[in-house]
Amino acid sequence: MPYGFYRYWDPTYFLVLIGAVICLLASARVKSTFRKYSHVRSMAGLTGAQAAERILRSAGISDVQIQQVSGELTDHYDPRNKVLRLSDSVYGSDSVAAVGVAAHECGHAIQHHTGYVPLSLRTAIVPVANLGSALAWPLIIIGLLFTRGTGSVLITAGIICFSAAVLFQLVTLPVEFNASGRALRILGDTGVLGTEEVRDTRKVLSAAALTYVAGAAAAILQLLRLVLLFGGRQRDD
Numbered sequence: 001m002p003y004g005f006y007r008y009w010d011p012t013y014f015l016v017l018i019g020a021v022i023c024l025l026a027s028a029r030v031k032s033t034f035r036k037y038s039h040v041r042s043m044a045g046l047t048g049a050q051a052a053e054r055i056l057r058s059a060g061i062s063d064v065q066i067q068q069v070s071g072e073l074t075d076h077y078d079p080r081n082k083v084l085r086l087s088d089s090v091y092g093s094d095s096v097a098a099v100g101v102a103a104h105e106c107g108h109a110i111q112h113h114t115g116y117v118p119l120s121l122r123t124a125i126v127p128v129a130n131l132g133s134a135l136a137w138p139l140i141i142i143g144l145l146f147t148r149g150t151g152s153v154l155i156t157a158g159i160i161c162f163s164a165a166v167l168f169q170l171v172t173l174p175v176e177f178n179a180s181g182r183a184l185r186i187l188g189d190t191g192v193l194g195t196e197e198v199r200d201t202r203k204v205l206s207a208a209a210l211t212y213v214a215g216a217a218a219a220i221l222q223l224l225r226l227v228l229l230f231g232g233r234q235r236d237d
């Protein structure tokens with residue numbers, strides 16, 4: 001018989017809800033913390049872009065471009081093109097929050113420059129994780145339409161594809177923590193921020209780190225849900 005779809009409340013939905021709540025709380029925390037310290041002007045008066053330029057120069061990096069990108073907290077480092085993109089609220093702001101976020105992205109550029117292995121691994125996993133995310137649910141849904149062997153193979157393939165996305169989330173954690181650690185050390189060593197300002201920046205980056213932890217937790221919970229839902233079905237075949 002075909003697997004079919006559940007037509008009743010599935011208790012494993014609670015795993016998804018827990019993951020969603022964790023992500024929402026983490027997102028709210030980072031936005032409120034960034035907003036709070038975006039009103040605290042740094043004593044050096046450097047904008048996020050200026051601080052990034054100074055940090056990169058002090059690290060001996062001269063081939064990374066700094067560009068402004070639209071959006072809120074859309075800051076990121078592009079290792080393929082060696083471009084550090086800072087959001088509107090970071091690029092031209094001289095707040096301790098903006099400088100901290102810019103320094104964090106510089107941390108990624110320095111990771112790339114020094115050949116930090118977890119960053120290289122994450123970069124290599126990106127296309128696999130993207131493909132896995134795109135194929136996971138289609139494979140599982142199609143597998144539900146088949147009986148026994150074929151359905152089990154497709155569902156298993158879907159779960160494996162989703163596992164690639166979970167792996168990406170897990171590899172991201174040490175990359176982000178290391179970038180924040182580098183940022184805080186550099187800000188203190190270069191004098192871009194004072195001691196108390198570094199403490200404030202640590203709060204911003206710690207809140208940002210929680211979003212990555214939340215994302216990883218949500219992905220793991222979703223994977224657990226898939227295993228609970230379909231692992232038992234395959235054993236029943």
